Amino acid sequence: AQSVTQLDSQVPVFEEAPVELRCNYSSSVSVYLFWYVQYPNQGLQLLLKYLSGSTLVKGINGFEAEFNKSQTSFHLRKPSVHISDTAEYFCAVINYGGSQGNLIFGKGTKLSVKP
Amino acid sequence: KAGVTQTPRYLIKTRGQQVTLSCSPISGHRSVSWYQQTPGQGLQFLFEYFSETQRNKGNFPGRFSGRQFSNSRSEMNVSTLELGDSALYLCASSLALAGGAGELFFGEGSRLTVL
Numbered sequence: 001a002q003s004v005t006q007l008d009s010q011v012p013v014f015e016e017a018p019v020e021l022r023c024n025y026s027s028s029v030s031v032y033l034f035w036y037v038q039y040p041n042q043g044l045q046l047l048l049k050y051l052s053g054s055t056l057v058k059g060i061n062g063f064e065a066e067f068n069k070s071q072t073s074f075h076l077r078k079p080s081v082h083i084s085d086t087a088e089y090f091c092a093v094i095n096y097g098g099s100q101g102n103l104i105f106g107k108g109t110k111l112s113v114k115p
Numbered sequence: 116k117a118g119v120t121q122t123p124r125y126l127i128k129t130r131g132q133q134v135t136l137s138c139s140p141i142s143g144h145r146s147v148s149w150y151q152q153t154p155g156q157g158l159q160f161l162f163e164y165f166s167e168t169q170r171n172k173g174n175f176p177g178r179f180s181g182r183q184f185s186n187s188r189s190e191m192n193v194s195t196l197e198l199g200d201s202a203l204y205l206c207a208s209s210l211a212l213a214g215g216a217g218e219l220f221f222g223e224g225s226r227l228t229v230l
Contacts, residue, residue, distance in 0.1 A: 034218075036221075041223070042223055042224075043119070043205055043207075043221035043222050043223045043224055044205070044207075044219075044221040045221070046218050046219070046220075049218065090157075090158065102148065102160050102163055102171045102173075103148075103160070103219060104160070105150075105157060105158040106157070107157040108157055108158075
């Protein structure tokens with residue numbers, strides 16, 4: 001069964017520093033990959049998604065992610081973070097052909113941006 | 116256009132009671148999914164409904180049930196509440212594109228506390 005591992009549960013970083021949030025999935029079958037962000041007391045918002053094509057995907061708020069099929073990874077990056085990026089970030093996967101309502105999520109990474 | 120609306124946002128129940136949560140999807144979205152979010156288990160898939168039919172179900176006991184109406188609105192019900200049911204329940208809707216490539220749009224959730 002497919003699973004998602006987010007290697008860091010918490011990532012503290014200073015404002016304007018770069019950040020990378022790591023995500024690995026278990027199965028090498030064709031997949032769609034997503035990153036969602038959750039701000040306190042809110043639902044999840046899609047940051048970006050990889051469906052096919054270029055392995056470098058750009059999303060909202062200056063985030064980007066790179067799909068690496070051989071390493072089954074989909075790490076999220078931002079070159080310079082802001083205080084407002086403080087939130088919890090979730091990586092999610094769905095096998096190609098699966099129902100998009102049944103995303104498999106990682107446990108999340110809490111990004112804390114300090115001034 | 117209006118997003119996914121969940122009601123109530125907060126509720127407190129006691130053990131043994133039952134609860135019904137409501138979700139109104141984005142207009143035109145026929146798929147509604149439910150997730151349970153807890154600090155320990157993260158986001159866990161409960162079930163997905165499409166055109167009034169349950170299409171997928173997660174690994175939850177039968178106390179958790181749901182339904183979808185002809186206007187795509189959905190409800191989930193938890194009977195005989197246990198302390199461990201305390202969680203944020205998130206509803207998500209989607210266009211249900213073929214192959215699972217679409218985006219899930221989440222509501223802000225219903226936070227259930229069981230005393």
